[in-house]
Amino acid sequence: MPAYDFKTMERKWQERWEKDRAFYVTEDSSKPKFTCVNMYPYPSGDLHQGHVRNYTYGDLLTRYKRMRGFNVMSPMGWDSFGLPAENAAIETGIHPSVHAVERIARMTEQIRRLGAVYDWDREVAAHSPDYYRWTQWLFLRFFEKGLAYKAKAPVNWCPNDQTVLANEQVVGDGVCERCGSPVEKRDLEQWFFKITDYAQRLLDDLVQVTEWPERVRVMQENWIGRSEGAEFDMEIAGHPDKKITVYTTRPDTSFGMTFVVLAPEHPLVAELLAGSEYEAEARAYIETARRESEIQRLAAERDKTGVFIGAHAVNPVNGREVPIFIADYVLMGYGTGAIMAVPGEDQRDWEFAERYGLDIIRTVQPPDDWEGQAYTGDGPSINSGFLDGMHMEESKRSIVDWFEEQGIGRGTVRYRLRDWLISRQRYWGCPIPIVNCDTCGLVAVPDEQLPVLLPDIEDYAPKGRSPLAAVPDFVNTTCPDCEGPARRETDTMDTFVDSSWYFLRYTDARNDEVPFDPAKANYWMPLDQYIGGIEHAVLHLMYARFFTKVLHDLGMVEVQEPFARLFTQGMITLGGAKMSKSKGNVVDPLPLFDTHGADSLRLYHLFMGPPTDDAEWSDRGVDGTFRFLERVWRLGTGEFGTVTERAETDTDVDMLRTAHRTIKKVTEDIDRFAFNTAVAALMSYVNSLYAYVQTAAGGRKATFTEAFGYLLLLLSPMAPHLAHELWERRDHTEPLYAQSWPVWDPALVAEETVTMVVQVNGKVRDRVEVPADIGEEAAREAALASEKIARWTEGKEVRTVIARPPKLVNIVVG
Ligand code: ANZ
Numbered sequence: 051m052p053a054y055d056f057k058t059m060e061r062k063w064q065e066r067w068e069k070d071r072a073f074y075v076t077e078d079s080s081k082p083k084f085t086c087v088n089m090y091p092y093p094s095g096d097l098h099q100g101h102v103r104n105y106t107y108g109d110l111l112t113r114y115k116r117m118r119g120f121n122v123m124s125p126m127g128w129d130s131f132g133l134p135a136e137n138a139a140i141e142t143g144i145h146p147s148v149h150a151v152e153r154i155a156r157m158t159e160q161i162r163r164l165g166a167v168y169d170w171d172r173e174v175a176a177h178s179p180d181y182y183r184w185t186q187w188l189f190l191r192f193f194e195k196g197l198a199y200k201a202k203a204p205v206n207w208c209p210n211d212q213t214v215l216a217n218e219q220v221v222g223d224g225v226c227e228r229c230g231s232p233v234e235k236r237d238l239e240q241w242f243f244k245i246t247d248y249a250q251r252l253l254d255d256l257v258q259v260t261e262w263p264e265r266v267r268v269m270q271e272n273w274i275g276r277s278e279g280a281e282f283d284m285e286i287a288g289h290p291d292k293k294i295t296v297y298t299t300r301p302d303t304s305f306g307m308t309f310v311v312l313a314p315e316h317p318l319v320a321e322l323l324a325g326s327e328y329e330a331e332a333r334a335y336i337e338t339a340r341r342e343s344e345i346q347r348l349a350a351e352r353d354k355t356g357v358f359i360g361a362h363a364v365n366p367v368n369g370r371e372v373p374i375f376i377a378d379y380v381l382m383g384y385g386t387g388a389i390m391a392v393p394g395e396d397q398r399d400w401e402f403a404e405r406y407g408l409d410i411i412r413t414v415q416p417p418d419d420w421e422g423q424a425y426t427g428d429g430p431s432i433n434s435g436f437l438d439g440m441h442m443e444e445s446k447r448s449i450v451d452w453f454e455e456q457g458i459g460r461g462t463v464r465y466r467l468r469d470w471l472i473s474r475q476r477y478w479g480c481p482i483p484i485v486n487c488d489t490c491g492l493v494a495v496p497d498e499q500l501p502v503l504l505p506d507i508e509d510y511a512p513k514g515r516s517p518l519a520a521v522p523d524f525v526n527t528t529c530p531d532c533e534g535p536a537r538r539e540t541d542t543m544d545t546f547v548d549s550s551w552y553f554l555r556y557t558d559a560r561n562d563e564v565p566f567d568p569a570k571a572n573y574w575m576p577l578d579q580y581i582g583g584i585e586h587a588v589l590h591l592m593y594a595r596f597f598t599k600v601l602h603d604l605g606m607v608e609v610q611e612p613f614a615r616l617f618t619q620g621m622i623t624l625g626g627a628k629m630s631k632s633k634g635n636v637v638d639p640l641p642l643f644d645t646h647g648a649d650s651l652r653l654y655h656l657f658m659g660p661p662t663d664d665a666e667w668s669d670r671g672v673d674g675t676f677r678f679l680e681r682v683w684r685l686g687t688g689e690f691g692t693v694t695e696r697a698e699t700d701t702d703v704d705m706l707r708t709a710h711r712t713i714k715k716v717t718e719d720i721d722r723f724a725f726n727t728a729v730a731a732l733m734s735y736v737n738s739l740y741a742y743v744q745t746a747a748g749g750r751k752a753t754f755t756e757a758f759g760y761l762l763l764l765l766s767p768m769a770p771h772l773a774h775e776l777w778e779r780r781d782h783t784e785p786l787y788a789q790s791w792p793v794w795d796p797a798l799v800a801e802e803t804v805t806m807v808v809q810v811n812g813k814v815r816d817r818v819e820v821p822a823d824i825g826e827e828a829a830r831e832a833a834l835a836s837e838k839i840a841r842w843t844e845g846k847e848v849r850t851v852i853a854r855p856p857k858l859v860n861i862v863v864g
């Protein structure tokens with residue numbers, strides 16, 4: 051008998067799939083389409099278990115949907131620009147472009163060995179000029195629309211990576227997402243995308259993506275952070291020419307204002323302080339605050355400190371004069387940089403008031419059992435004049451109306467979302483296609499001069515300014531408008547810009563006239579399935595949604611939401627911790643290709659647990675799926691049991707019944723992403739097949755061929771090599787990948803029912819319909835539930851209930 055030589059077999063099929071090109075697709079409107087995309091990876095060099103899990107799911111769906119008759123597009127590409135690639139290159143001394151090419155080749159080979167079949171004709175790589183040419187082209191469209199602009203702003207600076215970071219890249223308590231160094235603030239000229247113009251649409255359209263995980267939608271919503279509030283003006287006692295405008299989300303609490311806080315950077319501070327006795331102390335405080343990061347300043351557990359600046363503001367609702375402080379917990383970049391402080395309902399203000407002995411007046415009645423400090427919940431307004439007795443929403447509306455009538459304030463809508471900072475002072479990224487001309491200002495590089503090529507330089511180490519600035523040939527150019535001397539922008543774009551549109555490029559990856567043909571994009575978009583890690587729930591998904599909306603507004607694509615269905619996979623853990631190099635608990639998948647084969651590895655990843663959950667790696671698990679595949683192999687090569695051309699019996703009908711139930715179960719499980727239970731159903735089906743060929747009469751050839759054929763079809767998206775090989779060996783003329791997915795026969799899956807006799811003390815008293823495979827417990831329950839039987843047992847003691855399912859139950863009463 052042929053041994054289960056998975057190595058030869060896997061190589062054979064990988065070559066065959068590649069050559070047959072059976073999977074390569076174009077726009078075909080006669081078929082329903084299915085666009086299935088795995089988030090494109092950063093080419094780190096070697097596949098890890100996270101990739102394996104991701105691509106196994108994607109490939110399963112791709113193969114499955116093809117068999118279900120869909121026109122499936124399944125592309126792959128590389129997130130090859132950016133810091134990790136550049137840092138790796140700096141470490142190894144190999145130029146990032148050389149590195150990228152090598153690593154992409156290596157990972158491509160490993161992905162092939164996994165048996166994942168991609169449409170390589172659509173491959174994109176962010177660092178390749180025929181891709182980033184179009185990233186630059188898109189940048190220019192943003193620039194024309196005023197959606198890309200340059201501005202001086204306090205930005206997040208990573209001292210280790212020597213570059214600025216987007217707000218989204220500052221994580222935890224103020225550290226760099228990439229390297230974990232504490233992030234500093236610097237005032238620098240930077241490029242931004244005006245994502246805030248799209249804040250409301252990004253929020254509103256979340257209702258369209260019903261097939262996204264709820265928690266991802268919530269994370270997006272929180273990141274956008276819409277809040278409705280009010281702004282109103284206050285007079286300053288003794289300064290008739292000045293006023294303070296405060297921003298609040300709780301205008302209903304205005305009567306409880308007992309002080310006002312300005313951000314230390316607020317422009318009024320210097321004016322109010324000038325010449326006062328508080329000046330020296332305040333200046334020292336301002337200096338300290340300036341050195342601290344936003345995140346540090348906002349930390350809830352931090353002591354609330356501040357300095358009185360010697361002036362008073364007048365609360366417009368009751369004429370009360372309240373002291374003005376500066377405090378670092380109020381930021382200049384948010385709202386108006388000034389707040390009314392209401393300690394009764396705001397915990398930060400409460401702590402501040404206690405520290406400096408300021409009044410606390412509650413304006414919302416807390417519940418009777420309230421023992422806390424500031425009460426932030428709803429309740430009737432108190433100590434609030436005309437608002438007294440109203441609840442929060444009504445109170446807010448009334449006071450905002452009042453501000454508007456008085457002409458001193460208005461209702462506002464604000465977002466937490468800030469504009470997206472896209473410039474980076476690093477080498478390995480897409481150059482910004484702009485030149486600076488002393489006469490004309492910022493001038494776009496004309497489309498026909500794109501791409502602005504990233505020069506090949508020797509010294510690309512970070513220096514606090516872009517390494518490109520040190521390359522005169524690159525920097526010095528002529529102005530496209532006036533032809534005078536000009537300097538190129540030397541910053542490069544954040545790699546999240548590259549990944550914000552690659553899925554659109556997939557729809558028309560070789561186009562060299564436009565980024566993509568709208569007709570093609572409209573055929574393939576939205577992605578029917580997008581698969582990736584939860585770590586992209588905010589950044590990448592938000593940016594990609596933003597890009598899609600801008601491109602929609604430019605008339606380039608019809609959809610406004612790029613990803614119809616999003617799946618975020620759980621992590622692989624070992625010893626309870628995420629597998630990672632830094633924790634030293636990595637199980638490298640590559641050696642497993644040689645010891646267990648790709649099919650075993652894939653099947654194990656599918657079997658490990660629900661795909662959304664984190665799953666603990668076990669070496670025994672892969673041994674298990676390997677043994678299972680060996681069992682399938684032995685069965686399929688006739689090494690096991692007997693199969694003859696005998697006449698059909700009940701056993702054969704039962705076998706087919708089991709087959710059809712398995713088809714139904716596996717199909718429904720795949721459709722609901724329960725891959726683990728689909729694999730379990732196939733394992734149990736294989737047990738049934740073994741039992742079938744081992745009965746005294748053995749298996750019937752026609753039945754076995756049919757039943758085993760179903761197994762191969764169902765197994766083919768999961769363990770494709772073995773399934774294809776056995777299919778071919780079992781004399782099928784058409785290859786497996788050309789087959790349709792099996793459909794179950796409703797008659798065969800219908801639960802059979804039988805009539806069960808119910809006796810009381812040995813006499814037949816009722817007959818009930820029950821499922822043919824009813825168990826003892828259920829049979830007893832069904833018998834006792836009968837009304838007729840109840841009449842015979844009423845008032846008597848039930849001594850025992852003997853169940854012989856599915857035929858008979860006898861109840862003995864005394
Ligand atoms: C009075 C008040 C009473 C407030 C109350 C809250 C509760 P979000 O929801 O994040 O928009 N705030 C306003 N500008 C600020 C700034 N520049 N720096 C720090 N804090 C600022 O938060 C809005 C609330 O945060 C505002 O509403 C203001 O405090 C504070 F019971 O005003 B509130």
Ligand code: ZN
Pocket residue numbers: 487488489490491493529530531532533534536
């Ligand atoms: Zn010019």
